[in-house]
Structures are given as C-alpha cells and as structure tokens.
Amino acid sequence: MKIVILGGGATGMGVAAKLKRNDKNNEVIVIETENYVSLGACGLPYFVGNHFENKNNLFARSIEKFNESGIEVKINQKFLNADFDNKKIDLEDQTISYDKLVIATGSTNSVPNISGLDDIKWHKLTKLEDALELKEKCKDTDVKNILIVGAGFIGLELAENLSKLGKSITIVERDEELFSRLYDEEISQLLEQNLQRNKIELILNSSVSEFKKSNNNKVLANINQTEFEYDLVVLASGFKPNTKFFKDSKLKMDNKGAIIVDEFGATNIVDVYSGGDCCVIKNKITNELCYSPLATVASKQAKVIANNICNINSKFSGTIQSSIIRVFDDSAARAGITEKEAISMTMKIKTVFIKDKDHTNYLKGQKDIYLKLIMNEDTKELVGAQMLGDPNSILRFYCLVPLIWNKNKVDESLEQIDLPYAPPFSRTFDIIHIALSKLV
Amino acid sequence: MKIVILGGGATGMGVAAKLKRNDKNNEVIVIETENYVSLGACGLPYFVGNHFENKNNLFARSIEKFNESGIEVKINQKFLNADFDNKKIDLEDQTISYDKLVIATGSTNSVPNISGLDDIKWHKLTKLEDALELKEKCKDTDVKNILIVGAGFIGLELAENLSKLGKSITIVERDEELFSRLYDEEISQLLEQNLQRNKIELILNSSVSEFKKSNNNKVLANINQTEFEYDLVVLASGFKPNTKFFKDSKLKMDNKGAIIVDEFGATNIVDVYSGGDCCVIKNKITNELCYSPLATVASKQAKVIANNICNINSKFSGTIQSSIIRVFDDSAARAGITEKEAISMTMKIKTVFIKDKDHTNYLKGQKDIYLKLIMNEDTKELVGAQMLGDPNSILRFYCLVPLIWNKNKVDESLEQIDLPYAPPFSRTFDIIHIALSKLV
Structure with a gap:
C-alpha cells in the first residue's frame, strides 16, 4: 500500500513511523515544504533563550533515521493541488499517486490585521528559521525593548526566555484577562501578578492599532492611542490551520479552515485522513468540535490514523484540552x-x-x-x-x-x-x- | 453527648476536631499518655536531621488551640482499664464515663528479640523525646558510626538525615530486598543502588544476633557472625498496634493485636469506635484487612468516625497502600x-x-x-x-x-x-x- 503524507511535523512523522512499525511493506512518502521534518516546535522559545545551542536537539529524529526505517522524505517541496478523485498529488515538479493520503499540514501563525505591519520588520516563532533569526537578533545588546503581540503559550514562554536574556519585555493582549480561554479569572490574575513581579509589562484588553518605522530603525507601535518605541516586535497571536490549498476542494472544513475528521482520523473524502494542528477534534466534555493545536493531540491522533490505514481498529478519544506552562x-x-x-x-x-x-x-x-x-x-x-x-x-x-x-x-x-x-x-x-x- | 477519645495522635485529635465542627455541643475529652498531642511523627527524621530547630513545628495544633475549640485534653494520663459494659474508663486517679468511646491509641515500635538488647543503650524514633535525645546525641562529633536496625520509612529517612550530618550509616534489614513488601525487585534494586551511591551500607537478608557493650562505651553488634562496633544504635524495625491494654477484653482484634473495625469505624463493641495505627483496614484491591499505619489513613478514618458518632452517614473506603519516599x-x-x-x-x-x-x-x-x-x-x-x-x-x-x-x-x-x-x-x-x- 502506498501512503502519501502531506507534512513532516509531529502528526505526519508520527503516522509515518507507526505505518512502518505496523507493516514494513507499507510504502510511505512524506512531503514537506521546509528543509527539515519532525521539529519539536515547543522547544523554540528555550532555544532562543539559550537553554541549549545545538539546533539538532529540536528534532526528535533525523531524516536519515527516517530513511533507514524505509520512509521516503521529500523536503523543500511545493504542494500545488490534490486530485482526490484520481488519488493524485501535484507537486511543482512531479505528480504522485497514493492509495491513502494523510493531510498533516499543521498550523501557521495568525497574522493580525494591523496597519503598517507590512512596512516593518517583525518576527514570529513557528519555524526553525524564525528561531535562528530571533536568537541571532537577541545577541545584539542594542536590542533591549521587545514587544510581543499575543499572550499565548509561545508569547509567554518567549517573554520569560527573553527577559532572562536581559531584555525588557512588553506583551500586548487583546483579551481582558491572561489566558482567558484556558483559565478563569482567579488563576489568570495570579499569572498576571507573576508577570508584574517579574517586570514583564502586560497590556491587557488592548491591541496595536498601527506600526510605523522610526527614524532610528526602531518600530513605533500605537497602543491605546499612545506611541511606544521598540527595538524588536514578535507576533505570537495564535495559530490557524494550514489548509489554504484545500479551500476550494470538497474537503470538509469548519468556518476557520480546520479539517473535520471522525474518531478514526478519516475526512469526508474516501481514503483521505487528517490529524494534528490542521484539524478540529472532539472535546470530551462538551462533545463539540474544538481547535486544540497541541503536540500531545497530534502524536496520539497519528497512531490512530496509522492503525486505521492498516485496518487495525483504533479510535481517538478526544481532548480535555489539558495544558501546563511554567512562568518564571x-x-x-x-x-x-x-x-x-x-x-x-x-x-x-x-x-x-x-x-x-x-x-x-x-x-x-x-x-x-x-x-x-x-x-x-x-x-x-x-x-x-x-x-x-x-x-x-x-x-x-x-x-x-x-x-x-x-x-x-x-x-x-x-x-x-x-x-x-x-x-x-x-x-x-x-x-x-x-x-x-x-x-x- | 460525651465522647471520650483514648489517644491524642492524628486519629484522636482528628476525631475530636471534627466532632466539634459537626456539633459544638458535643462534650469531647481526649486522654493522652504523653505530655503532648497531635505530634506529626513523620517530621521526626527531619527534625533530627536539623532541617528545623523549633520542635513546635512538629505539632499541627497546640493543646491551647484545641482547648479554645472546647476540646478537653488530659495529658500525662495512665490508662488502666476499660469497662465496656458500664461505659467507663479507669485512669490512675479517676474514672470517666462515656456515651461513645474512640480508641485511637496508635502504634508503638516493634522491639526485635535480640540477645543483649537490654544491656545496651539503644534509640528509637516514635516520640518527641526520642527525637530530642537522638538530635542531641548526634551533635557529638564522636558519634560517627551509627547502626539502624530496619530499612522501613523511618529507617531510610533517618539514614539520609544522619548521613547528611556527616555520620557513617549502616542499615541491617531482615528481608532479602529493600522495601520488599512495598515494591517489586526492579524498584527495590534501584533504591539499593541509590543507598550504595550515597555511601549508606545496607546489609540485607540479615539481622543482629547479639548486642554487647564494648569497653570504650560503644556497642558491638554481631551481624552474620561478625562483630561490628557502633557509636549509636537505632531500632526502626516497624510498628505494631498499641493495644496491649485490651488483650483480655472482648474487643475483637487480629492475631497481631490490631483492632478490627467496620467501614464506619465501629468495633465489635457497641458505642466503641477505633481508627488509625491501632487498627486493620480494608485493602481495596485484595478486599482483605491489612495493617497500614500511615498518617493519611488516620486522618481520613478520623473524619468517618466523627461523622458516624454524630449520625452523619459516612464510610471509609479503604486503602491502596499508597506511599512515597525521598531517598537522597x-x-x-x-x-x-x-x-x-x-x-x-x-x-x-x-x-x-x-x-x-x-x-x-x-x-x-x-x-x-x-x-x-x-x-x-x-x-x-x-x-x-x-x-x-x-x-x-x-x-x-x-x-x-x-x-x-x-x-x-x-x-x-x-x-x-x-x-x-x-x-x-x-x-x-x-x-x-x-x-x-x-x-x-
């Protein structure tokens, strides 16, 4: 059986590895747009924060190791189109047929619609290059005042790491409370006090209305009608499913572009599976679909998908959106x-x-x-x-x-x-x- | 209602406090042989190890505080006899009647039957005085080589604490593996390696056959036909129910003297309850009675007993013998x-x-x-x-x-x-x- 996997993140490589463990005769091809696979993106804030210097530590397994287990990994690919009826994938330079397709394209960072954003240099932290660039920039002692847009996991972990590098950090967050979708106000307020104790400036219930380049090569951000100057800006305003290629296809997605799968990891299209950060999954408490782009979900869904492809009955139980974070x-x-x-x-x-x-x-x-x-x-x-x-x-x-x-x-x-x-x-x-x- | 509680440990004081919270009109009298109540005995090894110097830290609440909540605490009492038929307790200098009696006399350390034990000075660690005495003794830098008999919780925690005071520690343990009743050999062996790494000499599958006083005021212990010299000996060979006063009574006990109670904390005698280290309790997995003298059990049973005395239906679910220990x-x-x-x-x-x-x-x-x-x-x-x-x-x-x-x-x-x-x-x-x- 020939299985093509779009995306070499936690889900994609998890499916690939399990397919081979289930049956070494499975032909498994992973197609990845970046020049690497199986990045542990959760480690990026700590890499930037100089907890470690070897970028290889961010990778669970090397491409060579995947190849050794018989998995074909195609990096630097440009994905153009999926022909679900004829079971074919068009890449820039070739067309690949499949018996089973797994869409594991993950998530991409949401870029907020802020006036002037295109005129300034801003950073994000989702890919390896983002981290390498940010880490390098932060070595410059002239980079002192850093604005982080968005107080999610990445925003907070980055704030702590950069603060420990001696930077002065401001976080601007749209919601009225910190982590208001994850915590009630009792815990949110304790976390807010923690940031205050640790000299992180947190501006809640606010957003940047405009960015401008200043004369001295810094960035001016207008927050609540006041202009502040920063040496560096990081956008960490959340993730959205990386599914724009399928926008006009028959693939069933929700209104935010997250692919809808059943408990077996199957999409509405025959022989097409999906899992991880490009999907919505069942919340065990509400029984509603929810978007929970976490590594824990991805790796569990991967196993379920690989099993079902191999006719091993396996179900994904859903999520209770468990998470943990260290903040100082x-x-x-x-x-x-x-x-x-x-x-x-x-x-x-x-x-x-x-x-x-x-x-x-x-x-x-x-x-x-x-x-x-x-x-x-x-x-x-x-x-x-x-x-x-x-x-x-x-x-x-x-x-x-x-x-x-x-x-x-x-x-x-x-x-x-x-x-x-x-x-x-x-x-x-x-x-x-x-x-x-x-x-x- | 007049409730008499024999014993001012975790169970006794737990019952007393809860009886008063349930109904402040309850007349509650606690009878204790020592000159203190509510000793947190789990803290004794750490007190000896100089983690803290104020012995008051070992007490959850002072007698004054108990008195303030209306509980009468009689310390330094000598308990002579219980007349269950006439609902009376004989102390040395008075007789006290009760409507309900709670036996919470706890445990006492098992003293192994070793030849020569009566001729030497040995220590134990169950009461406050034991800790005060041992702590004082260990200040003497001439006290270097210490033998601990028994590798239970107290034995091990004491070994770590004394070792960190610079003492050289030997533990002799009857069983073939460390903690053989709590762990299987995989974990036991890892703990044994830990002790070895930390320079604690552990002699398994062995016991002291004879103690002798040496000429230079030290102790000679014969272990496996070899005589070793120690500056100090601590017996930590486990606990047994402190119930000898009831040996000839109608109170139902097992062959080791542990009181048998039902899930409501009631004994076989009407209006007599018992809980904590003087009892056996149901093991939820085996459904058999087991002896599990732990503070966690005592405090939970205390609440159940107090509730049932006050006609609040309440059941003790049993134990799964959970425990945790830090070893270096x-x-x-x-x-x-x-x-x-x-x-x-x-x-x-x-x-x-x-x-x-x-x-x-x-x-x-x-x-x-x-x-x-x-x-x-x-x-x-x-x-x-x-x-x-x-x-x-x-x-x-x-x-x-x-x-x-x-x-x-x-x-x-x-x-x-x-x-x-x-x-x-x-x-x-x-x-x-x-x-x-x-x-x-």
Missing part, C-alpha cells in the same frame, strides 16, 4: 472546561477555589498552591480543574486528569482517594483532598 | 499491590517495567524515570503501580492513583489520557502513556 517561578496547569465555558453551556455547576501549601511547613521551600475545581452538579462529574503553584509541585495536577478523563463522580469515596504522602511532597490532606471535600 | 536524589512512589502479592493471590496479571526520561532532552536536569505497572488480565484493571525518579518529577505518579482507586480499565482510551505537556515537565508521550500502551 510559577507554573499553571488546566484540564476540562472553565467556569465561564460551563456557564455559557448553561451547565449547572458547583465550583471551589482554594489556596493551600504544597508540603509540610517544617521542610524548606514550602510554597502557596491554588486549585480551582468545576463540577457538574447534575452528574457529579468533575468537568474542569485549574492549578497554580511551584514548578516542583505542580505535577500533582496529574491526579485530576484521570478524574476528568474518566468522568469519575465526586463522592465521599473520591474525597478519600489514597494519594501518597511524605513530608517533602505534600501534607497528609493534599490540596486535592481539601478541594474535593468542598464539592461532596 | 531519588524518590519512589507506589500504590496498589505488587507483582509478588498478585502472584500469591493467583491473580492473572500482565506487567510492564520501563525506563524513560522525565522531560525534554533540551532542558537541563533531564533524569531517568522508571515505572512498573501491574494489571489484572481478567478485569483489565490496573492493580498496582511503582515509580522511581527525581523528586521534582515523581508527583506525576498522582495520575496512577485515581486509576487504581477507581478501578478504571486499561484500554485504548486510557492510553490516550490527555496529560498536560510542556518542555520543563514532560515529553509529549509521558512515561505513563508508554507504560499503558504496553498493557493495552
């Missing part, structure tokens, strides 16, 4: 839906938000920890959790994920969950016990 | 049953033991992490988990506890569990995903 000395983790989302769904809920300590008072390093839980009052299922605390204690959040994932009911038995305790790690009643007890 | 630069956590236990129960099982890394390769501090899972092949339920890794990453173990606690089945959906990912905390496929995938 804090970290935050979340899963499920927020209180805001629950209210918008008119779900009857009970919530709790508490502050406690992460371990015993007599051992050094005891820190505050915060937990918010959201329970569906009708079903007694935990539908959301948000935690903020020290990076060394935040992994206790892992307890809450299976509770939401498996739709376990909150009751007295759950309140007694036998979490392990020792003085360096917790208190005899963990913050999770205390929060659960307030929902029973 | 490693930590280990476990829950459920071991492979050995499963085999002895003739349970049909599938196990996996893997080594992985705790986070991305490009961020500093990446460490090895090990995970063993035990699944019941017939029911597909996860019945046991054991992990070893860096103390900053071990809390991911919290994911496995609800899976065992809630008897979730291992299947493709669970393998896809949406754990949050970011480079400082994990890899896109966590070690938990990889291990689960090998059981599906």
